[in-house]
Amino acid sequence: MAAALMPWLLALAALTLLRLWLAAILPLAPDEAYYWVWSSGLQGGYLDHPPMVAIFIRAGTLLAGETPLGVRLLGPLSLALGSLLLMRAAEDLFPGRRAGPWAAALLNATLLAGVGAIAMTPDTPLLFFWTATIWALARLHATGDGRWWLVAGLLAGLALASKYTAALLGLGILFWLLADPAMRRWLLRWQPWAGGVLAMLAFAPVIAWNAANGWASFAKQGGRAGDGDGDVGDALRYLGELIGAQVGLATPLVFLLCVAGAAAAARQWWRGRDAAALLLAALILPGAAIFLWQATGSRVQGNWPAILYPAAAIAAAALLAAPRWMRLRVPALVLGGAMTGAVYLQAAAAPLPLPRGADPTLARLAGWDAFLGDVEAAAAAQGAAFVAAEEYGLASVLAFGLPPGRVVVAMDGRWQHFSLPTPPAGVTGLLVRSERRGEWPPNWPGAEPIPGEDGRLVRRRGGVTAEAYRLWRVVPAPGQPPAAVLPRSGGG
Structure with a gap:
């Protein structure tokens, strides 16, 4: 078995090295820089998400410095470890079928995993701890050892401390427990309940932070669901967007295999009361139904x-044994790898001069180094005591990338949930503002536009415009909207 796994392990190692290299050479996207700000002041929670992404970044920067690689270090490494755990889980759930390597390969062939391994977002730790929880539950299924409930509970709690959608993991586990007669016997034993206690202890800092901050994060994320107006046209559009996004982000053939695998898991449990198949169905179908329901009223990212x-990858690898499905495995990996490789190539080298609307890598990653140099030159020319931005992502990029010593100020209501100093009064700063925010005046009271070409900067890649910005002179004053001085990267 070990010899048979060697090609898969070598491929995973090579892929991980490629992802680490890309993580090192690509500039941070605005959201990544924003999460880096979180890591500079760890808290029990934040307005947008629980704190695990900040913990991942803090660990990475302690190991590799405050660099793009440091921020992203645990992304490729956690996906590599998660892939190994997924392989083991598939073997424990369906022994003898050699489904593990195929399950891990299918997951790695998706754009969701391939791009997510490089971009450090809350989905990075969420996907790792979710997968690790499946591994612990598979160990429970294979061994019957109740102590695995404790491991599963802790890992599920860490998933919930990564992103609130991990509540679907608890829902799936509960369904698994209640729907299968053999599993219901665990309800009379202490281990599942202790696992639940461990999950809540892991999530307790998030609850405490919300309690101290007016339940701000719970209210913000809870308000995402069910906010549609019931319009049929909107519902159909949102549903189409969701399904189309899954076809693209999972890549078409992997998506087809995963959908068929989920259906096969449900069918196998219904016909044979297979607890392993039920676990997979419970971790796929309720969540899929909730996302589809939510798309009838609002956009689902x-x-x-x-x-x-x-x-779903385990289900596709273990339960689709018919030749017509088996023949799709290699083409699925090839297509997924080609699509992911094309995104990697465009992000790193941009061989195609695509416009912003057709190239997400242009909008998020392109031209930041030259742009930061232009901002610093403009600040020096204006004699600015600080550089400011209203958009939290742009402000965070400025804080991470401008030279050491340059004060960076952010103006947004979200910063009131951080313990950050306020900008000094009575000094003049330079506000950088995207033209996409329109022609209306900035939120900063009394902002004065800098006229002419001196007041406009463009972020580009290879002559293609990623974004244009206007510059304004601003002065902090009492009574203005919340503003904060952001922490700075040690490396500038």
Whole structure:
């Protein structure tokens, strides 16, 4: 068995090295820089998400410095470890079928995993701890040892401390317990309950932070669901967007295999009361139904269902034994690898001069180094005591990338949930503002536009415009909207 696994392990190692290299050479996207700000002041929670992404970044920067690689270090490494755990889980759930390597390969062939391994977002730790929880539950299924409930509970709690959608993991486990007669016997034993206690202890800092901050994060994320107006046209559009995003982000053939695998898991449990198949169905179908329901009233971001794919990949690898499905495995890996490789190549070298609307890598990653140099030159020319931005992502990029010593100020209500100093009064700063925010005045009271070409900067890659910005003179004053001085990267 070990010899048979060697090609898969070598491929995983090579892929991980490629991802680490890309993580090192690509500039941070605005959201990544924002999460880096979180890591500079660890808390029990934040307005947007629980704190695990900040903990991942803090660990990475302690090992590799405050660099793009440091921020992203645990992304490729956690996906590599998660892939090994997924392989083991598939073997424990369906021994003898050699489904593990195929399950891990299918997951790695998706854009969701391939791009998510490089971009450090809350989905990065979420996907790892979700997969690790499946591994612990598979160990429980294979061994019957109740102590694995404790491991599963702790890992599920860490998933919930990564992103609130991990509540679907608890829902799936509960369904598994209640729906299978053999599993219901565990309800009379202490281990599942102790596992639940461990999960809540792991999540307790998030609850405490919300309690101290007016339940701000719970209210913000809870308000995402069910906010549609019931319009049929909107519902159909949102549903189409969600399904289309999954076809693209999972890659078409992997998506087809995962959907068929989920259906096979449900069918196998219904016909044979197979507890392993039920576990997979419970971790896929309720979540899929909730995302589809939510799409009838509001837009569902394409990355949110990423958590469904580890279990779906196992189902596709273990339960689709018919030749017509088996023949799709290699083409699925080839197509997924080609699509992911194309994104990697475009992000790193941009061989195609695509416009912003057709190239997400242009909008998020392109031209930051030259742009930061232009901002610093403009600040020096204006004699600015600080550089400011209203957009939290842009402000965070400035804080991470401008030279050491340059004060960076952010103006946004979210910063009131951080313990950050306020900008000094009575000094003049330079506000950088995207033209995409329109022609209306900045939120900063009394902002004065800098006229002419001196007041406009463009971020580009290879002559293609990623974004244009206007510059304004600003002065802090009492009574203005909340503003904060952001922490700075040690490396500038």
